[in-house]
Amino acid sequence: PGASTSAIVIPGLLAAAAALAGAAVGVAVQQMTVSTGQRFQERLRVLMLGKLTRLPSSAVGSVPGGAMLSRITNDTAQAQSFVSSVLPQSFGLVVRLGVLVGVMWTRSYVITLTVLGLALLLVLPTEKVSRRLNAATDRMLEAMSDFSGTVVERVGVTGHLFSRTAADIASDQRRAERTAAEVSRSYTRMITVNSIFSSSLSLIGALGTVVILVVGGYYVIEGRMTVGALAALAALAPQLYEPLLGASGMRTGLATSWAALSRVHEFLESDEEWYEQPRVPADILIGGALIVRDVDYRVPSQTGEATLLHSVNLTARSGEIVAVVGPSGSGKSTLLSLIAGANRPTGGRITFGGISPADTGTATWNGIVQLCPQDAFFRSGTLLENFELVRPGISEARVEELCERVGLDLSQLGERSGTSTMLGEHGMRISGGERARLAIARMLALDPCVLLFDEPTAALDVEATAQVSAVLRERLAGAGITTLLVSHDIAEVLSLASHMIVMGEGRIVEEGEPARVLASPSSVFAARLAGLNIVSGHALARSGLVGVRVGEGELWAADLSGSDSGSVGVVDVSPGDADDSAASGENARGGRVALTFPPEAVVLSREEAHASPRSVLPGTVAGIDVDGSLVSVRVALAEDAVVTARVTASAWADLGLGVGDSLWVSVKATQVRAIPVAVGS
Numbered sequence: 001p002g003a004s005t006s007a008i009v010i011p012g013l014l015a016a017a018a019a020l021a022g023a024a025v026g027v028a029v030q031q032m033t034v035s036t037g038q039r040f041q042e043r044l045r046v047l048m049l050g051k052l053t054r055l056p057s058s059a060v061g062s063v064p065g066g067a068m069l070s071r072i073t074n075d076t077a078q079a080q081s082f083v084s085s086v087l088p089q090s091f092g093l094v095v096r097l098g099v100l101v102g103v104m105w106t107r108s109y110v111i112t113l114t115v116l117g118l119a120l121l122l123v124l125p126t127e128k129v130s131r132r133l134n135a136a137t138d139r140m141l142e143a144m145s146d147f148s149g150t151v152v153e154r155v156g157v158t159g160h161l162f163s164r165t166a167a168d169i170a171s172d173q174r175r176a177e178r179t180a181a182e183v184s185r186s187y188t189r190m191i192t193v194n195s196i197f198s199s200s201l202s203l204i205g206a207l208g209t210v211v212i213l214v215v216g217g218y219y220v221i222e223g224r225m226t227v228g229a230l231a232a233l234a235a236l237a238p239q240l241y242e243p244l245l246g247a248s249g250m251r252t253g254l255a256t257s258w259a260a261l262s263r264v265h266e267f268l269e270s271d272e273e274w275y276e277q278p279r280v281p282a283d284i285l286i287g288g289a290l291i292v293r294d295v296d297y298r299v300p301s302q303t304g305e306a307t308l309l310h311s312v313n314l315t316a317r318s319g320e321i322v323a324v325v326g327p328s329g330s331g332k333s334t335l336l337s338l339i340a341g342a343n344r345p346t347g348g349r350i351t352f353g354g355i356s357p358a359d360t361g362t363a364t365w366n367g368i369v370q371l372c373p374q375d376a377f378f379r380s381g382t383l384l385e386n387f388e389l390v391r392p393g394i395s396e397a398r399v400e401e402l403c404e405r406v407g408l409d410l411s412q413l414g415e416r417s418g419t420s421t422m423l424g425e426h427g428m429r430i431s432g433g434e435r436a437r438l439a440i441a442r443m444l445a446l447d448p449c450v451l452l453f454d455e456p457t458a459a460l461d462v463e464a465t466a467q468v469s470a471v472l473r474e475r476l477a478g479a480g481i482t483t484l485l486v487s488h489d490i491a492e493v494l495s496l497a498s499h500m501i502v503m504g505e506g507r508i509v510e511e512g513e514p515a516r517v518l519a520s521p522s523s524v525f526a527a528r529l530a531g532l533n534i535v536s537g538h539a540l541a542r543s544g545l546v547g548v549r550v551g552e553g554e555l556w557a558a559d560l561s562g563s564d565s566g567s568v569g570v571v572d573v574s575p576g577d578a579d580d581s582a583a584s585g586e587n588a589r590g591g592r593v594a595l596t597f598p599p600e601a602v603v604l605s606r607e608e609a610h611a612s613p614r615s616v617l618p619g620t621v622a623g624i625d626v627d628g629s630l631v632s633v634r635v636a637l638a639e640d641a642v643v644t645a646r647v648t649a650s651a652w653a654d655l656g657l658g659v660g661d662s663l664w665v666s667v668k669a670t671q672v673r674a675i676p677v678a679v680g681s
Helices: 006-054 057-061 065-107 109-123 126-155 157-165 169-222 227-268 332-340 362-368 383-388 396-405 432-444 462-479 490-496 514-519 524-529 575-581 649-655
Strands: 290-301 304-316 321-325 347-352 369-372 450-454 482-486 499-504 507-512 533-542 545-550 553-558 588-597 603-605 614-627 630-638 641-648 662-668 673-676
Touching: 006 065, 006 227, 065 126, 065 227, 126 169, 126 227, 169 227, 290 332, 304 332, 304 482, 304 507, 321 332, 321 490, 321 524, 332 369, 332 450, 332 482, 362 369, 369 432, 383 396, 383 432, 396 432, 432 462, 462 490, 482 490, 490 514, 499 514, 499 524, 507 514, 514 524, 524 533, 524 588, 524 673, 533 553, 533 641, 545 588, 553 588, 603 641, 603 649, 630 649, 630 662, 641 649
Parallel strands: 321 482, 321 499, 369 450, 450 482
Antiparallel strands: 290 304, 290 347, 499 507, 533 545, 533 588, 545 553, 553 614, 588 673, 603 662, 614 630, 614 662, 630 641
């Protein structure tokens, strides 16, 4: 009674003004989210895709595809919340809190201070909760990464084919269920922590309103506060606690977005192997030589570092075709990836015409050197679109010409639509042989100075192989293009290459003109490539001879080196190995050695022959192959030693033997060559 109307109207208007200010701030926050959040995520994804291009191939190959996909999609979406939610909310909270506290202070500073003191209870537990949320978010992101990998495996054509035709469907399904369940569990864990904390904060906010009513009611009874002021404070309290609750939630939101930002930052700051374009373009010497000098290459491993290449040196002149051969894992493809610039050598230098990738920049080096890998990549589009990926604006006539040069008839390709033929994902709508020839044609469209082929004809039939080999020989040699050719096809090597290097355990173990290397190989792999028999074991030394034990007998090679001290060929049987027994004609053991000899050097007989110096060993016929007037007989000398003898059909008929029969094998020591097993084996 006796209170003026203004005592009620003014507090009401102030409360309404505070509500309108809060609404305006909310609209502004939404506008900031739309205008900045999406642009931030778009830019972040572009940066991560660019970073992915700059990473070395070895780093990309060591990470599951799903993990990379998750970094670019899931992590960027979580990181975007920092810009679209955390920053705008921070701005809005500060403005709203300032307005509300100012209005409440004009009504009662005592109650305002009491409410703010109670609000401290909202802030204290946020640090511990945010740490838990951070850990839960990390687990969720890792689980989503694993699940993305499971999806990527099945979306790819080869992965889908494997899942349908080869994988155990039940166990494969269980694996998918486990990864999906882990995503669900980690997400539920994160939401549970957040919801419990939010509910607790809401409870504290409700208690704050009760405090206002109790304290304010007492002031009204005492006459120290009007009813209008109490009503205004009661109306403003929820608006005050709402931003305070938001402030606490913002701290937890910051924890979740920070986890994603940390993963994105780690990815963007990872080591890259990319050379920027120099301000002054390097002069590229057309017709220069490709030189590899003292190149080493090491990669991280579970035990520290693994050395894949050791001090590799090679020179390929302009127009020269150099064949690179060696057993699987010897470093052939690794060497090509370093020359192509996909990976950077740990030590040494790679140059063409005296310039290196650091001189030209990676983009320009890609125009100088081109790599055709074993499994060439094609995007799901037309044939012409795949050529335009490497040569924008290339004409259909040029594409047709290049395809014709590699023996590819576009009128018979795929759906028979010419350059408009759809290739499908990874080119799976055309055959493997057609993909191989199309990859070669696409690479020739670039007109590079150096071409690197990693088994280009492995997927071709005999006719297509001969056709492509002829195209490569005429195109490359005639154009002065330097070429490195990785191949396991000896006929291809002999017909194309003027020089051959043999790799073993990351080293070049021998090199030279192909026919000469194969005629007198000094590595086990080259001997195998030349079709020689190979028998290995611990070296036995005898005066002038080196040998190995084979079953119950011994196989010997003459000392062709002419040196003393028990050295036979390239085998080091030192006096320490042979001690004095070598001089007395007794056998002594040394390191492991391989003895090689051609099938034509093997003599077969029913009876044991007695000749010196000749090795005579018992064996059993394990197989017979007839090729016109010649017969190749496989003879088992021991469980782990099978040799081939090549004899005339008439000589084999005179022996009158068959598979499973016993016979004697003899080989002259002068026709056997010794090779250390450790080299190129």
